[in-house]
Every structure is written in C-alpha cells, then in structure tokens.
Amino acid sequence: MARGMIGKKIGMTQVFDAYGNLVPVTIVEAGPNTVIQVKEAGGKDGYNAVKLGFGKKKISHVNRPELGVFKHAGVEPAEIVQEFRLEADEVADYAQGKSVDVTQFAGVRKIDVTGTSKGRGYQGVVKRHNFKGAKERTHGTHEYKRHGGSIGCSAWPSRVIKGKRMAGQMGNERVTVRALEVVGVFAEENLLLVRGAIPGPKNGFLRIRPSAKQK
Numbered sequence: 001m002a003r004g005m006i007g008k009k010i011g012m013t014q015v016f017d018a019y020g021n022l023v024p025v026t027i028v029e030a031g032p033n034t035v036i037q038v039k040e041a042g043g044k045d046g047y048n049a050v051k052l053g054f055g056k057k058k059i060s061h062v063n064r065p066e067l068g069v070f071k072h073a074g075v076e077p078a079e080i081v082q083e084f085r086l087e088a089d090e091v092a093d094y095a096q097g098k099s100v101d102v103t104q105f106a107g108v109r110k111i112d113v114t115g116t117s118k119g120r121g122y123q124g125v126v127k128r129h130n131f132k133g134a135k136e137r138t139h140g141t142h143e144y145k146r147h148g149g150s151i152g153c154s155a156w157p158s159r160v161i162k163g164k165r166m167a168g169q170m171g172n173e174r175v176t177v178r179a180l181e182v183v184g185v186f187a188e189e190n191l192l193l194v195r196g197a198i199p200g201p202k203n204g205f206l207r208i209r210p211s212a213k214q215k
Contacts, residue, residue: 004084004209005030005100006054007192009115011202015183015193023195025183028113030102030192030208036073036081038094048086050094053078054205073097080205103187110211112178115200119172124148129165175199179213 007030017023037051057077059067070077074097086094094100105111125131125148133145148167151160177199184193198206 003050003086003090004052004207005033005102005104006052006080006082007031007206007208008054009198009200009202009204009206010191012197017183023183024197025193025195026198028192028194028198028206028208029190030105031190032099032101034073034075034078035094035096035098035100036069036075036078038091038096039083040091041088048088048091049083050086050091051081051083052100053081055079082207084209101187102185102190102192105182105192105208105210106185106187108182108210110179110181110213111194112176112209112211113180113194113198114174114176114207114209115198115204117171117173117175117199118201120170122168123170124167125165128167128170131165179211 007028010027010029012024012026014022015025031054033052033054035050036053039045039047039049039051041048053070053075055078057079059077062070062077067077120127124146126133126146131146131148148165151164151166153159153161177196180198181195182192183195185191186193192208200206
C-alpha cells in the first residue's frame with residue numbers, strides 16, 4: 001500500500017460519477033516524487049522512513065549542506081522535502097534516486113490530506129470563532145457589539161484560562177482533512193482527483209497519505 005506522497009493543489013472542478021451524479025473534486029498534482037534518502041531501523045537513524053522531494057529548486061537558492069544531501073542522492077534539488085514513516089517490510093520498495101508516482105494510489109479508496117490553510121490575518125471573535133455578537137449587551141460587553149466581552153475569572157484563578165477563544169491570527173495553520181474519497185487517478189498527467197475541498201490555496205503543497213480510517 002502507498003505510504004505517502006507530496007503533492008500540489010491545482011484547483012477544483014466537477015465530474016460525473018458512475019451514477020450520473022455531479023461530484024465536486026479537487027485536482028492534485030501528486031508527484032512524481034524523488035527518493036532522496038531511505039532510513040532503516042538498523043541504521044544510525046533508528047527507524048524506518050523514506051525522505052521524498054517534490055518540485056525543482058534553483059541551485060543558487062540551496063545552501064551547501066542541503067546541496068550535499070541532493071548530490072549524495074544523485075538527484076536535482078527539490079523545492080519541498082518531507083519524510084514518511086515506513087513499516088519494516090516496506091523499506092525494500094524504495095531506492096535512493098528513484099521516483100515515486102501517483103500510481104501507488106490506484107488501489108486506495110480514501111486518503112488523508114494535510115496542508116496549510118489560507119491566512120486570513122488578524123480577526124475578531126465573530127469571524128474567527130463564530131460568536132453571534134453581543135446584541136443583548138451581556139457577558140461584560142458595553143460599547144461594542146462585536147467584542148468578545150469579559151474574559152476574566154474573578155478572584156480565582158485570577159488569570160485568563162489557557163485556550164480561551166479570543167481575537168487573533170486566523171488561518172495559516174496546518175490542517176488535516178481525513179477520509180477523503182479518491183475519485184480518479186491519472187498516471188500520465190500525475191493527477192489525483194479527490195472528492196471535496198482540500199485546505200490551502202492554489203499551488204499550495206500537500207502531504208497525502210492513505211487514510212487511517214480506511215478498512
């Protein structure tokens with residue numbers, strides 16, 4: 001089974017399924033990924049994993065330690081490098097310098113996709129946490145209807161509770177959407193069609209893995 005790949009979000013479109021229903025799908029450019037390094041539990045790293053690279057990067061934008069890693073693997077510098085854990089019997093499926101393409105998801109029905117959500121800047125509690133606004137002027141709000149109101153805890157514990165929903169940075173964070181259905185795999189174009197929406201903007205990089213909830 002596929003262990004994971006690095007991909008890029010292309011955009012969204014619609015396709016018809018076998019029953020004639022119109023299905024919204026996200027187009028993902030999944031690979032090809034280059035195997036930069038294979039780690040084994042018996043080696044110095046102490047665990048089984050594969051390090052994959054996706055995209056191209058100018059040599060002038062790569063520092064000397066990173067360039068040495070790519071030269072040792074015999075591959076071109078990659079824009080994105082990520083590591084995926086492996087089982088002991090899966091290490092032999094990967095070889096340094098080889099490529100991994102989207103065909104490994106041909107038999108996978110559901111996947112987990114991780115990406116960076118769109119940044120929305122500094123937002124208040126109404127937009128960030130869906131507060132309804134203090135129309136009734138309750139919970140310590142007096143002058144402004146869209147303020148969060150009182151955040152204190154009286155004399156004890158005399159501090160703001162950790163995790164209190166307040167105004168602040170919205171978006172631009174790591175988000176994982178689980179159990180997304182794979183609608184189609186196009187090996188020649190390295191495209192993966194995934195039902196529904198995926199976090200992040202167009203051309204945003206994604207981490208794709210078989211779903212943990214898959215039977």
